[in-house]
Amino acid sequence: KQEVTQIPAALSVPEGENLVLNCSFTDSAIYNLQWFRQDPGKGLTSLLLIQSSQREQTSGRLNASLDKSSGRSTLYIAASQPGDSATYLCAVDDYKLSFGAGTTVTVRA
Amino acid sequence: DAGITQSPRHKVTETGTPVTLRCHQTENHRYMYWYRQDPGHGLRLIHYSYGVKDTDKGEVSDGYSVSRSKTEDFLLTLESATSSQTSVYFCAISVPDREIKANYGYTFGSGTRLTVV
Numbered sequence: 001k002q003e004v005t006q007i008p009a010a011l012s013v014p015e016g017e018n019l020v021l022n023c024s025f026t027d028s029a030i031y032n033l034q035w036f037r038q039d040p041g042k043g044l045t046s047l048l049l050i051q052s053s054q055r056e057q058t059s060g061r062l063n064a065s066l067d068k069s070s071g072r073s074t075l076y077i078a079a080s081q082p083g084d085s086a087t088y089l090c091a092v093d094d095y096k097l098s099f100g101a102g103t104t105v106t107v108r109a
Numbered sequence: 110d111a112g113i114t115q116s117p118r119h120k121v122t123e124t125g126t127p128v129t130l131r132c133h134q135t136e137n138h139r140y141m142y143w144y145r146q147d148p149g150h151g152l153r154l155i156h157y158s159y160g161v162k163d164t165d166k167g168e169v170s171d172g173y174s175v176s177r178s179k180t181e182d183f184l185l186t187l188e189s190a191t192s193s194q195t196s197v198y199f200c201a202i203s204v205p206d207r208e209i210k211a212n213y214g215y216t217f218g219s220g221t222r223l224t225v226v
Binding site: 001031032034036042043044046049089091093096097098099100101102 | 142149151152153154157167168199201206213214215216217218219220
């Protein structure tokens with residue numbers, strides 16, 4: 001059974017600092033990995049999708065890397081803003097989507 | 110963007126009553142999923158469908174049934190609701206990535222908050 005772990009569980013940073021969110025998974029036989037954002041009481045918004053053959057994906061201030069062999073992905077958010085405050089979820093697709101518990105980010109103005 | 114609508118958005122029901130949640134998509138995507146989200150457990154797969162009348166169980170399927178009689182609709186039924194089924198329920202569809210069509214990602218609905226009293 002795929003196990004997905006996200007570290008840290010919570011993170012608080014001052015505005016402007018770069019964010020580094022970590023995700024690890026136990027079974028490297030995956031199709032892709034997806035990062036989501038979830039605001040309190042809301043649904044999930046897709047941020048980045050990385051296919052298993054890719055090493056990274058970028059979208060604006062967001063960059064996600066994938067090392068399938070070691071079972072790790074990292075989400076980098078550059079120059080954080082208070083609007084980045086949310087819970088970030090990592091999900092691994094090996095025919096079914098398995099989620100980590102998330103990292104709750106607070107960016108202080 | 111793939112349109113996905115869940116109804117109702119909120120529901121309060123009594124223990125022992127049947128409840129049906131609906132997920133509707135505006136495009137003909139084959140795969141649809143039901144998840145529940147609970148504090149301390151994250152998102153867990155209940156059931157999924159890979160076509161009309163084709164469904165399978167996820168990791169937390171006990172107490173739930175699903176039906177898919179049309180491509181666009183995926184129904185989740187709690188036959189006899191219990192307090193342990195109080196949760197937020199999300200529907201998802203698997204859709205091709207905008208830029209790399211061979212990549213399939215997931216799009217989620219806005220969720221249904223169900224309270225069983």
